[in-house]
Amino acid sequence: MRRLADGLALGYVVAVYAFIYLPVAVLVLFSFQESRLPIPPFDGPSLRWYAAVFADRRLTDALANSLLVALLSSALAALLGFLAAYGLARYRLPASGLQRALLTAPLSVSYLIIGLGLLIMFSRLGVPRSLLTVGIGHTVINLPLCFAITYSQMGAHQENVERAARDLGAREWQVMLLVTAPMLLPAILAGFLLSVTFSWDEFIIAFLLSRFDVTLPVEIWSLLRSGLNPRNNAVGSVVFLFSFALVLVMELLLFRRGRRR
Amino acid sequence: MAAVRAARRQRLRGFAFVLPALLWTAAFFLLPFAFMVAMSLWRRVGGRILESWTLENYADFFGRPHFLEGLANSLEITLTVTVISVLFAYPLAWIIAEKVPERWQRAALMLAVLPFWTSYVVRSYAWLLVLAHDGVVNRALLAVGLVEAPLVLASTRTATVIGFVHFFVMLLTLTIYANLRQLSPNYARAAADLGAGPVRIFLHVILPLTLPGVMVGAFLTFVLAIGDYVTPQILGGNNELVLPQIIMLQIGRRADLPSASAMAIVLMAVVTLVYFACARWLRLERA
Numbered sequence: 087m088r089r090l091a092d093g094l095a096l097g098y099v100v101a102v103y104a105f106i107y108l109p110v111a112v113l114v115l116f117s118f119q120e121s122r123l124p125i126p127p128f129d130g131p132s133l134r135w136y137a138a139v140f141a142d143r144r145l146t147d148a149l150a151n152s153l154l155v156a157l158l159s160s161a162l163a164a165l166l167g168f169l170a171a172y173g174l175a176r177y178r179l180p181a182s183g184l185q186r187a188l189l190t191a192p193l194s195v196s197y198l199i200i201g202l203g204l205l206i207m208f209s210r211l212g213v214p215r216s217l218l219t220v221g222i223g224h225t226v227i228n229l230p231l232c233f234a235i236t237y238s239q240m241g242a243h244q245e246n247v248e249r250a251a252r253d254l255g256a257r258e259w260q261v262m263l264l265v266t267a268p269m270l271l272p273a274i275l276a277g278f279l280l281s282v283t284f285s286w287d288e289f290i291i292a293f294l295l296s297r298f299d300v301t302l303p304v305e306i307w308s309l310l311r312s313g314l315n316p317r318n319n320a321v322g323s324v325v326f327l328f329s330f331a332l333v334l335v336m337e338l339l340l341f342r343r344g345r346r347r
Numbered sequence: 348m349a350a351v352r353a354a355r356r357q358r359l360r361g362f363a364f365v366l367p368a369l370l371w372t373a374a375f376f377l378l379p380f381a382f383m384v385a386m387s388l389w390r391r392v393g394g395r396i397l398e399s400w401t402l403e404n405y406a407d408f409f410g411r412p413h414f415l416e417g418l419a420n421s422l423e424i425t426l427t428v429t430v431i432s433v434l435f436a437y438p439l440a441w442i443i444a445e446k447v448p449e450r451w452q453r454a455a456l457m458l459a460v461l462p463f464w465t466s467y468v469v470r471s472y473a474w475l476l477v478l479a480h481d482g483v484v485n486r487a488l489l490a491v492g493l494v495e496a497p498l499v500l501a502s503t504r505t506a507t508v509i510g511f512v513h514f515f516v517m518l519l520t521l522t523i524y525a526n527l528r529q530l531s532p533n534y535a536r537a538a539a540d541l542g543a544g545p546v547r548i549f550l551h552v553i554l555p556l557t558l559p560g561v562m563v564g565a566f567l568t569f570v571l572a573i574g575d576y577v578t579p580q581i582l583g584g585n586n587e588l589v590l591p592q593i594i595m596l597q598i599g600r601r602a603d604l605p606s607a608s609a610m611a612i613v614l615m616a617v618v619t620l621v622y623f624a625c626a627r628w629l630r631l632e633r634a
Contacts, residue, residue, distance in 0.1 A: 106513065106517060109513065110462045112473060113472075113473040126482075166367050170365045172364050177358060180358070189372055196573075196574025196614070198595075202383060205598070205604075206604055225375070226375045229372065289466070289577055290577065294598070303468045303469075306466075322473065
C-alpha cells in the first residue's frame with residue numbers, strides 16, 4: 087500500500103516536471119536545428135541560428151539596451167529602496183504605515199496599467215518615449231521589491247551595531263554607509279538582482295514606453311510576427327540562459343547567507 | 348522644549364531618507380494614475396482628445412457586447428487557470444515537503460521553478476512551438492495513434508490556459524510549499540495520536556490549515572493572469588479576446604487612450620472587488 091502511494095507520488099512529480107520543462111526543452115533543442123523550421127524531426131545540431139542572432143545588429147543593439155536599462159533602473163531602485171527602508175526602520179515617523187503602503191502599492195497593479203498611465207502622462211507632458219522612459223517604468227515596478235526585501239531584513243541586531251558606531255562617534259552618514267549598508271548587502275544585492283531579472287524580461291511597459299531604441303523582449307516580440315523560426319529559438323535560449331545565470335547567482339548569495347546564520 | 352525640538356529634528360532626518368522613494372512613487376505611479384483617471388473621463392472625437400468631462404467611455408464599455416465579452420473571457424480564463432493551477436501545484440508542493448528527504452527539498456523546489464525565470468514572451472513562444480500543427484505534442488499523439496489528424500491547439504483558449512497554468516503551477520508550488528513547511532508537524536502528530544488515518548489527517552488538519560496560504564497564492568494568480576496581455580495574444584491569437592488585448596487594441600490600432608483608460612480602470616475595479624471578496628481569507632494569514 088505504502089509502496090503504491092510512493093510510486094504514484096513519484097509518477098506525479100515526474101509528470102509535472104515533464105510539463106514544466108517541456109517548452110524549455112523544445113525551445114533549446116530546436117535552437118540547434120539545421121533546417122528552417124523548429125519542428126520535429128530534429129536535424130541538428132547546428133550553431134547557424136546562434137551565428138545569425140549575433141550577426142543581427144538590431145538584436146545585439148536590443149540586447150545592449152536591455153542590459154543598460156536593467157542595470158541602471160535596478161541600481162536606482164535598490165538605492166531608493168534601501169534609503170527608504172533605512173528611514174522607515176530606524177526612525178519613528180508619522181504615518182509610517184501609510185508611507186509603507188504607498189511604497190509597495192505598485193506591486194498590486196498590473197504592469198499594463200502602470201505602463202498605460204506613464205504613457206498617457208508622458209504624452210500629455212510632451213516627454214518623448216525612449217529608453218529613459220522605459221527605465222523610469224522599470225524603476226517604478228522594482229522599487230517596491232527592493233524596499234520590501236531590504237526593510238524585512240533590518241532587524242534589532244543591526245540596530246545595536248549602529249548604536250555602538252554612533253557611541254563611538256560615527257556621524258549619521260558614516261553609520262549608514264559604513265555600518266548599515268555592508269550589513270544589509272545581501273538583501274540589497276538580492277533586491278538588485280531580482281530587479282535586473284524582472285527588468286530584463288519585462289515586455290509590456292517597455293513596449294508601451296519605447297520608440298526607436300527598444301529592449302530585447304520588444305525586439306523579440308516583433309520577430310515573433312515571422313512565426314516559428316529557429317532563430318527565435320536561439321534568441322529565446324540566450325535570454326533564458328541569462329535569466330538562469332542571474333537566478334543562480336542570487337540563489338548562491340542567499341544560500342550562503344542562510345548557511346552563515 | 349529642547350527634547351521636542353530634537354525629536355522633530357530626528358523625524359525630519361528620517362523623513363529625508365524616505366523622501367526620494369516617496370517622491371519617485373508619487374511622480375511616476377500616483378500622478379500617472381491621476382492622468383489615466385482624467386483621460387478616462389475625456390473623449391476621443393475625430394482623432395482629437397476632447398477635454399470635457401463625461402462618463403461615456405464607461406457607458407460604452409458596459410453598453411457594447413464586444414467589450415463585455417472580453418471581460419467575461421478574462422474572468423472565465425483566469426478562474427479556470429487559477430483552479431487548475433492550484434489543483435496541480437498542491438500535490439507537487441506536498442510531495443516535495445513531505446516525501447522528499449530534507450536535504451534535497453531545496454534543490455527539488457529550485458528545479459520545479461527554474462523555467463519560471465524564462466522571459467514571458469519567450470515562454471509563450473516556446474508553448475507555441477510545442478502546440479503547433481506539426482509540433483511535438485501533435486507528433487507524439489499521431490505516433491501513438493491517439494489522434495488521426497493533428498489537433499488544432501495553437502490560437503485557442505486551451506493554449507492560453509496551458510501557457511498560464513504552466514507559469515502559475517510554478518508560482519503556486521513555491522507559495523504552497525512555504526506554507527506547508529511553516530506548519531508545525533505537531534498538528535499531524537496530535538491527530539495521529541487521536542487515531543486519524545493519513546487521509547483524514549490531510550483532509551481535516553493539513554488542508555484547512557494551509558487554505559489561507561493557498562488563497563493568497565490563488566489571489567496572486569488571479570491578479571497576474573487577468574492583467575496579462577502577452578500569453579493570450581501569442582497563444583490565444585485573435586479569437587476570444589481578453590480584456591488586456593482589447594485595451595491594447597484601443598491603444599495601438601485606434602489610438603483611443605480615453606477608452607483604453609476607462610477599460611484599465613474597470614480592470615482594476617474587478618481586481619479590487621475580487622480582493623475584497625477574498626479579504627476574509629487573505630487576512631487570516633496574518634493572524
